[in-house]
Amino acid sequence: MSSDQTKAAILTAAEKLWSERSFGEVTMRDIVSAAGVNLAAVNYHFGSKDELLAELFVSRTTVLNRERFAELKAAEEAGGGRASVDAILHALVGPPLRWCLSPDLQRSAAARFMTRASVETVPPIKKIVDREFRHLQRFATALRTALPHRNEVDIYWGLHFALAMIRQTITDSERLRKLSGGLCDLNDTDDIIRRIVAVAKDALVGAASAPPAVVRATAGRKS
Amino acid sequence: MSSDQTKAAILTAAEKLWSERSFGEVTMRDIVSAAGVNLAAVNYHFGSKDELLAELFVSRTTVLNRERFAELKAAEEAGGGRASVDAILHALVGPPLRWCLSPDLQRSAAARFMTRASVETVPPIKKIVDREFRHLQRFATALRTALPHRNEVDIYWGLHFALAMIRQTITDSERLRKLSGGLCDLNDTDDIIRRIVAVAKDALVGAASAPPAVVRATAGRKS
DNA sequence: GTCTATATTCGGATAGAC
DNA sequence: GTCTATCCGAATATAGAC
Numbered sequence: 159m160s161s162d163q164t165k166a167a168i169l170t171a172a173e174k175l176w177s178e179r180s181f182g183e184v185t186m187r188d189i190v191s192a193a194g195v196n197l198a199a200v201n202y203h204f205g206s207k208d209e210l211l212a213e214l215f216v217s218r219t220t221v222l223n224r225e226r227f228a229e230l231k232a233a234e235e236a237g238g239g240r241a242s243v244d245a246i247l248h249a250l251v252g253p254p255l256r257w258c259l260s261p262d263l264q265r266s267a268a269a270r271f272m273t274r275a276s277v278e279t280v281p282p283i284k285k286i287v288d289r290e291f292r293h294l295q296r297f298a299t300a301l302r303t304a305l306p307h308r309n310e311v312d313i314y315w316g317l318h319f320a321l322a323m324i325r326q327t328i329t330d331s332e333r334l335r336k337l338s339g340g341l342c343d344l345n346d347t348d349d350i351i352r353r354i355v356a357v358a359k360d361a362l363v364g365a366a367s368a369p370p371a372v373v374r375a376t377a378g379r380k381s
Numbered sequence: 382m383s384s385d386q387t388k389a390a391i392l393t394a395a396e397k398l399w400s401e402r403s404f405g406e407v408t409m410r411d412i413v414s415a416a417g418v419n420l421a422a423v424n425y426h427f428g429s430k431d432e433l434l435a436e437l438f439v440s441r442t443t444v445l446n447r448e449r450f451a452e453l454k455a456a457e458e459a460g461g462g463r464a465s466v467d468a469i470l471h472a473l474v475g476p477p478l479r480w481c482l483s484p485d486l487q488r489s490a491a492a493r494f495m496t497r498a499s500v501e502t503v504p505p506i507k508k509i510v511d512r513e514f515r516h517l518q519r520f521a522t523a524l525r526t527a528l529p530h531r532n533e534v535d536i537y538w539g540l541h542f543a544l545a546m547i548r549q550t551i552t553d554s555e556r557l558r559k560l561s562g563g564l565c566d567l568n569d570t571d572d573i574i575r576r577i578v579a580v581a582k583d584a585l586v587g588a589a590s591a592p593p594a595v596v597r598a599t600a601g602r603k604s
Numbered sequence: 605g606t607c608t609a610t611a612t613t614c615g616g617a618t619a620g621a622c
Numbered sequence: 623g624t625c626t627a628t629c630c631g632a633a634t635a636t637a638g639a640c
Contacts, residue, residue: 161623179502182405185615196625201617203623277500277552279402294560314561318553319546319580326545329500337517338537357542361580384605408633419607424635 165203167193169214170264177270181211181278212282215275218268219286223293225253230300243362246300247355250317251324255354258328259347273328294321305362316362323354388426390416392437393487400493404434404501435505438498441491442509446516448476453523466585469523470578473540474547478577481551482570496551517544528585539585546577 171193175184186207190197204210226249233245241249258269275283276290294317301313327334331344343349394416398407409430413420427433449472456468464472481492498506499513517540524536550557554567566572 164623180403180405182403183502187615198618198625199623207616274500277497279406291556291560298560311561311564311566314557314565315576317560318549318557318565319577321553322545322549323542325549326541330541330544333514334537334541337514337521337540338534341534342537342541343534353538354542357580357584360583387606410633421607421636422605425605430634
């Protein structure tokens with residue numbers, strides 16, 4: 159097995175395991191066993207368990223943020239510098255949800271890994287989460303531009319709630335499925351994204367200033 | 382120090398530490414050191430680290446659920462058997478948020494501990510979380526009664542989103558504070574509860590069927 | 605019931621052969 | 623670069639004195 163293959167196997171295995179269990183509960187022995195490589199390989203390629211986590215987390219968030227950013231930029235250009243609230247929210251919500259519900263198990267694990275890792279208190283993560291921060295400010299700015307007359311505080315709260323729904327849907331979809339007795343279809347990616355975007359939008363623009371019912375109904379919400 | 386005092390000191394210290402860091406990262410040595418008791422005391426009083434976590438989690442969720450349930454029941458009785466959506470959501474959202482933002486540091490730690498523990502994959506927790514399940518079904522039923530014409534699927538999604546906002550606000554308020562440059566007041570408990578209830582309500586009743594703007598404005602949302 | 609001292613297990617890291 | 627064998631520290635759990 160080549161060096162790159164070994165590294166990749168470790169990353170893949172670690173991502174899968176860390177998408178299911180917390181950092182401390184997954185041992186290096188678990189990882190190398192799943193990856194089919196030797197225990198020493200982790201330290202050789204990454205230096206330590208912490209650094210493996212950091213490298214994996216940076217790698218995945220970089221790709222996700224790029225995807226989000228590309229959608230946001232496209233929306234801004236299409237709108238002549240100002241993207242609509244809907245477009246901004248889709249750029250924020252779409253990528254992580256599509257990853258999570260992707261038939262590609264690797265992608266799906268990546269989405270769950272990131273949400274799990276982002277709440278870890280392990281040193282390397284705390285540092286990296288600051289990047290996420292700047293990334294979110296970019297979205298906050300876009301929303302302020304889209305809603306110039308809206309109270310800034312409300313905008314931040316709306317962003318906060320959007321992130322809340324994304325996280326919960328990625329981590330706790332199983333509970334929703336069981337709670338609804340299987341009624342909620344958690345495979346319909348577009349429907350889920352629409353739901354989150356719709357609620358976040360209401361939170362942002364304020365239901366008081368919402369367009370009339372007939373227009374809203376075409377926004378994608380069911381029933 | 383009496384037996385009860387020792388037990389209580391351990392529970393208090395464990396709760397505080399587990400409200401800040403994950404299960405695996407907090408050692409029994411950390412706990413007994415903070416509690417000012419001996420290492421062996423944990424095993425004597427609780428049997429094991431796992432059982433300490435389980436007992437603590439059960440203890441706190443029992444009290445929280447009782448508080449939620451009491452509010453729900455009161456609202457139902459006041460409404461002649463059918464509580465309003467607002468009242469149901471307040472019963473769901475109010476208790477955990479009031480705990481979290483309470484000046485009583487113990488209460489505050491309890492709220493954060495519960496949200497953190499509920500995502501732990503440690504065996505004892507996975508089992509207990511099923512109780513939460515029945516508790517939530519109670520709220521789902523109340524919402525279905527309050528919204529008999531509403532699509533059941535939408536109701537479960539609304540409940541899911543409400544829980545998402547509660548969790549995110551408890552665990553990630555610090556990020557929101559920084560993101561907003563201190564603009565968002567995270568000490569105004571009532572305002573926060575109103576915000577979450579308002580957004581959850583819009584998600585549930587559907588903005589399309591929302592009452593006119595002037596009525597909504599008195600519901601508590603600022604600006 | 606409490607505490608000291610210790611047994612035992614486990615996990616991260618490394619040395620050194622190949 | 624890879625793997626075996628091992629070291630070392632840490633953490634849970636327990637035995638036994640008081």
